[in-house]
Amino acid sequence: MQPSSSKQLLLLNTNAERLTKLEKLLVSGTDYTIVLATNTRSAIDILKRDNIDFVVSNINLDNFDGWRLARMVRSGVLKCSADTPFVVVANTWCEHLASATAREFGINSLIAFSEYEKLLNIINNEDLIPLKDMEKSSLLVIEDNSDTCHLVNRILNTRFTIDSASNGEVGLELWRENNYALVLLDVMLPGMSGNQVLDHIMKENPKQSVVIMTANHTMELAEELMLKGAADFVTKPFRAEQLRRVCETAARREDFIISNLQFANKVQSLNQSRAEYKNVSEQHQQLLDQIGTIIIELNKNGAIVFLNKAWEKFTGFTIEESNHRPLNDFIETSEHADAFISNEIVSLLSSNTNSHQFEFRLKNKFNNALWVLARFDITRKHETNTISGTIENITSRKKAQEELEHIAMHDGLTGLYNRLYFETELKQFTAMASRGNGPHALLYLDLDRFKVINDTLGHHHGDMVLRNVSSLVSSRLRKSDFIARIGGDEFALLLPNTNQDTAFNLASNICKLLDDYQCRVEGKVIKVNCSIGLTEIDCKAYPADEYMKQADIALYAAKRLGRNLAHIYNESDDLSKDLLASLKWIRKIRQAVADDNLILHFQPIIDIASKDVVYYEALVRLELNGELVQPGEFIPAVRTRR
Structure with missing residues (x-):
């Protein structure tokens, strides 16, 4: 251990061999005093007791993980500053998913152990992304109402870097020039409609996440756009939390899709090494288990071959008892449910499309049916097709939608x-x-x-x-x-x-x-x-x-x-004819009120003895087509009303 320094670096790794390698590197290459920890408990005790200035940890810890340790540091409950630099050295990982997870948990930098020597540059050169400057996801808002644009900016500017366009043409130009994680698209736009904008986006990039903004009276149009490829929708006027939740989920959709592809590529490249494959699988499973959304993989027959822990929390069924069973076994029993899901999977396998989404009711172990949204993607490799995707709980959204529909009707x-x-x-x-x-x-x-x-x-x-x-x-x-x-x-x-x-x-x-x-x-x-x-x-x-x-x-x-x-x-009866004539007059009077065609005439009332005007009498006239109508013609119609 090098001589005492004013700055301390906590090095946590549960693997003794890797801990030794990292310690040698840091002792000879940095000015920090290295404080070692071989388990989570001792690391937390050190963080409670000492003023630690830098933390280096791996992901897989004893009954714990680096993500949650970072969350404890960021929470400010320990003695160290909540802004303390935190670097993760991972054994193996799914690049895109791990990077996205690191961003969410406030990790300043993440590297593979195979490249652990880069750690010196990260520490000595302070080549870290400060928490406040961590890259935000990019968002394009296509909305012609400036008040709505300002509201979206206020709600989402802490999570997204936001560009906006007031019409579809400008929105498409911005979209083609930049790479946006998410597009927030209004249904009703001047000129090019939201429907047309979505058609262009889906044709050029079917994987683009698009969230539709709609009012209650355009819900049918919003459903049509969802079927065309939109990831989700939010009704106006929206609540701040509702907008954040929908946009956050939609922005992560690409993370899930890309991560599944990276996972498949890793598995393929490691087929010759069973032991290494097992390690990679465990790392991926641990990462996927941190996600609240169900990650699922099916074979060509619609049977489950992969699940993450979210499945157990959501359905009550264990992964072991669910694997190798058809997804149909977990669908709410109804007249056409099995055929519906089977047809959706067959359609995905046989058609030219690479992605598909649909809603259905998933039953849990207690026979409660919950609404879910499934998004599936197919990876075609020679003669083997893999269907991977996500299943999200939309029960609350469905319930809210049903309540809104009930209120509307x-x-x-x-x-x-x-x-x-x-x-x-x-x-x-x-x-x-x-x-x-x-x-x-x-x-x-x-x-x-x-x-x-x-x-x-x-x-x-x-x-x-x-x-x-x-x-x-x-x-x-x-x-x-x-x-x-x-x-x-x-x-x-x-x-x-x-x-x-x-x-x-x-x-x-x-x-x-x-x-x-x-x-x-x-x-x-x-x-x-x-x-x-x-x-x-x-x-x-x-x-x-x-x-x-x-x-x-x-x-x-x-x-x-x-x-x-x-x-x-x-x-043909006279009473109906009279009433019909009265109703026609009433419609004319209502229109006259709306058009300000009722005119007041004033005539003086004169005292005969004094010849003075004592007051004025106000008389109403109706003007129709430039002509004045006397009250004797239209007042009787008003009196027929109840």
């Missing part, structure tokens, strides 16, 4: 479907009727004088009444019938394969049901009635909203006829 107060979803269903019923499948019936239900309940008892009691009425009406419907809340106290019912006579009987029964119903809310009995307008969906009207207009007219007719009853739309 349902009314928050009653739990019934909402107006948006109702309009979609009405279009479906109209389309079915146009193909000769029908007739169907549409019922438009409105509670009579519900405003009185809200005004006298309060909106809280009114909400309780709406929930009770929703439950009561729903209980009288068939499983195939559809009910939605489309307004404050308005409901729409769609009855498949039902003529207007049958629908009228049901509507009349619902009116009587509510009339007889004693709605009790917090000890009070509230009287509830309804009026119903109905029309038959018989393919005569198009588009779908024409049927809604007919039911609306029939509803107002029911109210005109005394309320608490049902009325069938008939375009």
Whole structure:
């Protein structure tokens, strides 16, 4: 050991022969005082006790590893500084994966033991990458909304070096000029669409990781882009943690793919040396076991031939009991599950594509099914094909997606479907009727004088009444019938394969049901009635909203006829004609309000005795096509409303 120095270097290696070689090199070639450790426990005790200025460790330690030791140093819980240089000398490793892992655990430098003499240059010349300057992954954001770009920069700038483009054309130019770990692509772009941008990227580099940014109303387009090769998607507005997690996973996708290829190349080159092959395999297994994502390899028959420890944590099955079994054995049992997975694997083996991804439900040892995303790549070597890939747990994402879909389709107060979803269903019923499948019936239900309940008892009691009425009406419907809340106290019912006579009987029964119903809310009995307008969906009207207009007219007719009853739309009766004319005026008035076409005229009111103007009377006029319409023509239409 050289004379005492002000700087101390901790040298940790559990292999005595390698420890001796490294000690001789460092004693003669550096100014550090060398402190030796042959096991993890003693190394941690030294780091707790002494001011260590430099750490050199190998990866494979006794019941521990160099990655976790580095994590303890970086955490600042030991006596040494959290910024203490940390170098790993590895026996063997999968280059790309080890480098990526080293970056994540704050390793300043990583070299193979076969090149251990380079350690002197690293230490003496301080040829280290400082923690703050460690290379970030590169990210290209293609987004036309500047606010979204700024938000992405704020969330991800600590993890990525970020370039941005405001349209698809500029984005593709930047992408072709640089090598990006990840592309964050907006679905809706001006000019060249996100769909077209992805087509170009996948054609030129199918392995490029692309994350789609989408709003709820463009989810179908996002799914289409995922099928075309996008790695993942994130919905706007996104949360910071959600964006970080999705981008981090997608950026690592290439690490997994490249590492698997490097692993395969190493195995092939070491086939003649069984002992060395075993050492390499153990090193790789240890590295792969640090990853939370399942790493899997299949043979041409779809049987498992390789797994990492994440499989055991995720499924509860051991690697030993899972190896050599078909992946199908671990797929949730369903009508076509086995055939589906088999077809996906056969497609990958037989087609020209080198990669494929799909989602399915993986069952664990406790028969719980969890949603996963599988990404497979095929390596073709002569007559042997190897399928390797990753399996990620997307159960939380699926659950969140299902919750968002439920919120998007349902009314928050009653739990019934909402107006948006109702309009979609009405279009479906109209389309079915146009193909000769029908007739169907549409019922438009409105509670009579519900405003009185809200005004006298309060909106809280009114909400309780709406929930009770929703439950009561729903209980009288068939499983195939559809009910939605489309307004404050308005409901729409769609009855498949039902003529207007049958629908009228049901509507009349619902009116009587509510009339007889004693709605009790917090000890009070509230009287509830309804009026119903109905029309038959018989393919005569198009588009779908024409049927809604007919039911609306029939509803107002029911109210005109005394309320608490049902009325069938008939375009030939005078009442419907009057109401239709009123509705046309109402649409004109609404448009006039939107276009600011309501005009006020003022006329003075004069005191006859004094001849003075005592006040002015404001008179409203409607301007249509440059002409003034007197209130006598349009005010009566407004009064027909409830």
